[in-house]
Amino acid sequence: MKDELIERIVENVLQGRRNKEDEGIEEDYAGEPGVAELVQEALDSGIDTNTILLKGLSAGMEQVGQKYETGEYFIPDMLTAAEAVEAGMKVMEPHLAGEGASEGKGKVIMATVEKDLHDIGKNLVSIMLKGAGFNVVDLGIDVPAARIVEAAEEEKADLVGLSALLNTTMVNMEDVIKELENKGLRDKIKVIIGGAPTSDDFADEIGADAYGKDAFAAIRAAEQLLSGGKK
Numbered sequence: 001m002k003d004e005l006i007e008r009i010v011e012n013v014l015q016g017r018r019n020k021e022d023e024g025i026e027e028d029y030a031g032e033p034g035v036a037e038l039v040q041e042a043l044d045s046g047i048d049t050n051t052i053l054l055k056g057l058s059a060g061m062e063q064v065g066q067k068y069e070t071g072e073y074f075i076p077d078m079l080t081a082a083e084a085v086e087a088g089m090k091v092m093e094p095h096l097a098g099e100g101a102s103e104g105k106g107k108v109i110m111a112t113v114e115k116d117l118h119d120i121g122k123n124l125v126s127i128m129l130k131g132a133g134f135n136v137v138d139l140g141i142d143v144p145a146a147r148i149v150e151a152a153e154e155e156k157a158d159l160v161g162l163s164a165l166l167n168t169t170m171v172n173m174e175d176v177i178k179e180l181e182n183k184g185l186r187d188k189i190k191v192i193i194g195g196a197p198t199s200d201d202f203a204d205e206i207g208a209d210a211y212g213k214d215a216f217a218a219i220r221a222a223e224q225l226l227s228g229g230k231k
Ligand code: B12
Pocket: 058, 061, 062, 064, 065, 066, 068, 069, 075, 078, 079, 082, 115, 116, 117, 118, 119, 120, 121, 122, 124, 125, 161, 162, 163, 164, 165, 166, 167, 168, 192, 193, 194, 195, 196, 197, 211, 212, 213, 214, 215, 216, 217, 218
């Protein structure tokens, strides 16, 4: 039953169906529950939020990526799938924020770097960090380095989390680190990076404190860094 619900979430992400009104890429879906309704059903039936996020929403989006890579899906399909994931995340968010919000493990600024519009992974990391007890300020997509550093200073952030999905934008992460250095903030604010083209080696190369391959790694890295020292 639980596995079946998760399967149906994956299937409806692949169909790009936010809710029961949406038709889907293939026929015969209209009227069936979409991602938002299925996520609600999964929560009601006691499936834990991490399973819904990772095995449902995120796994669905990974399959969309594979289909795009093999030429079966095109950009509009990716966009409708992204909207379906977003609809599911909206349903999840209040549940995640409640889980550890009182703990206040530290303040995190999250952003997708300049010229990059991908935000599903970043949103996932943001809501999982919130769920784990961090206070997260999400600046969104296509955020210039100066704006990220300004927000980090204003918000007195402990950590900046940067996301990039393109080979051409990952280099913009280094600008954020340089800007933190220029402002004399680098000693006070840790930096973690993530997104498909990034890696541990790249984090070392640009002087970030840690790289996280997924949302769990992001939480681990944030906890380690804010409890003292470099990873
Ligand atoms: C969905 C998608 C889009 C959607 C984005 C919608 C949205 N709201 O995000 C749209 C259609 C807009 C899009 C556009 C483009 N895309 Co696109 N897109 C994807 C796709 C299919 C999935 C990405 C995704 O959401 N994955 C699911 C999430 C959950 O995974 P994730 O992002 O990797 O995040 C996880 C980890 O990386 C990590 N993480 C992420 N961020 C962070 C941050 C921190 C701090 C930490 C610790 C961890 C962390 O944790 C997350 C959770 O586990 C990928 C293919 C792929 N396989 O990745 C291509 C892909 C990224 N896109 C690609 C391209 C080329 C483009 C376009 C240039 C296409 C075009 N010709 O117009 C444009 C560029 C737009 C721009 N300027 O950004 C390429 C990039 C190639 C490259 N390496 O440079 C890819 C790899 C597809 C491909 N194989 O060609 N895209």
